[in-house]
Amino acid sequence: MRKITKVIACMLIPVFLLSSLGATQTQATIQGPSTHAQSAALIDVTSGRILYSKDGDKELRIASLTKIMTAIVAIEHSKLDEKVKVSPSAFAKEGSSIYLKLGEEMTLENMLYGLMLRSGNDAASAIAEHVGGSEEGFVLLMNKKAEQIGLTHSHFMNPHGLDAEGHYSTANDLARLTAYALHNPVFKRIVATEDKSAPNPNESWEYSWHNKNKMLRMYEGADGVKTGYTKKAFRCLVSSATRNGQQLAAVTLNDGNDWNDHARMLDFGFEYFPLVEVAKQEQPVQNTDVVTGRGFRYPLAKSEQGSLTKKLILHESRTQSETDGKEQSTDPSFGLAGRIDMQLDGKLVGSIPVYRKGSYIPPEPKTEDATLGRIGDVSSWTAAWRAVLSHLLSP
Structure with a gap:
């Protein structure tokens, strides 16, 4: 030997x-896309290069974009076929929901579809308790992952994104997080799914989830990622698209015209930075x-x-x-x-x-x-x- x-x-x-890297001389001279966002970023997924940024390091509330981190942490720490049980604290969680029943069990994989397609806060809490032992334990994993990836302007207080002091990120950090997550084939498959059904143990009908992300239906090549909204964060969106073998991801925080702004951002990246x-x-x-x-x-x-x-x-x-x-x-x-x-x-x-x-x-x-x-x-x-x-x- x-x-x-x-x-x-x-x-x-x-x-x-x-x-x-900061904006290169070329990036500074190319006219970037106009957006209505308080903060925005565009990243090339393969290289991790940020192609466009508008106040990209401004720390803001991020609503359900939090669930991008929730999903990738869960995927990396658990098996998809594990059964996740709905606890009293996860049951009837405020905000968006997939209407899980108390004591109901669902595979982690199906729970992740409910999390990412319908933004289920009940699913987020159930996943967190299953993977981390408690929401607090899971939040520790979220912040550890943020540190590992190099998200220097992010801190998480919960797995669902309901408004909380000390819970924030930036457009640049979310772009980097999304690029990281999209390299995972399970995450990539889930966020690109438009419709998903799952067994319902309590009813004669199945769960049927239609993805809230309209970009999947209105932008050619769109393949993700996540919507978000709270009364304090306002409209937030991360989208991704692939054309000619190149995948880009766009982020906007507090943007009242996000669908159109994302189309402009993605068009900009594909045209000027192939x-x-x-x-x-x-x-x-x-x-x-x-x-x-x-x-x-x-x-x-x-x-x-x-x-x-x-x-x-x-x-x-x-x-x-x-x-x-x-x-x-x-x-x-x-x-x-x-x-x-x-x-x-x-x-x-x-x-x-x-x-x-x-x-x-x-x-x-x-x-x-x-x-x-x-x-x-x-x-x-x-x-x-x-x-x-x-x-x-x-x-």
Whole structure:
């Protein structure tokens, strides 16, 4: 068996970074879409780059957009076929409801559909108690996830979004949260669903839920995400759409004309910031013996494409014997050779691994593997690293 006893730390570099960059010079010169929102943001889901922001870091009430966090935390911490029981505190919760009965049991998966399609506050509380042991325990998980993702202007006090002091987020944070959640295939499937039926143990008829998100029916390519409203937060909306292989998500807080504003925001993103293929998988790097480990796409305006630079960083991949202390070359198939850093206007926007020609290159990770942690810290690089080790250590 081959020994791998010492790994150079610089190998563990993220493939994609959750963009926290301010507006680039190009973004500042392109006329952004007009909205009626108090705060708004537009993000490219693949890269995490915020393409447009209007008072995007202003901390505001977010109503039922809270349930985006509720759903992703529940999906990551529980199994979809688990039965969720409706407690007295979840039963007849104020606000929007899917009218669950006291003591009723429903699978977590169906409960999540009721949560996201009909914005059931009763479902939110039932899910929170099931996953977190109590609403308070679940809120701890919500705030921990916010910290992991890098949401620096968000704090949660409940799983449903009813107005509460200390419960807030921002358009930029919600855009980042949505981009993170949309990398999860279960979340992505649920929020794109227009109609869902579920068994009703107390009646002869089934539950039937029609998604409140009108964007699914009025915008070409729309595939999510969540509506929200309270008397203090006013109208809030997160929508997403996919065209030509690019998925965007738009956020507005306190917007009385949100359906039309979201259409304008999404149109703006698709028109001015399409995904550009910067590198292909297994593409030879000029004047070297290395190839790219995977492709890289990034949303770029036409005027930005000449500003994206690539920096090749190679390292010596070595191991240290535990027995004699002598350094030896690694196995030839262990060909991870370094990385290429992608920079836009001098700021790092992502990295891709490079491998020695002829060495094993792990396959592209599945979508769910690309979201092991926050988009900016742990992503496809970790999945690739694990695949390399699995290949080396296999009999």
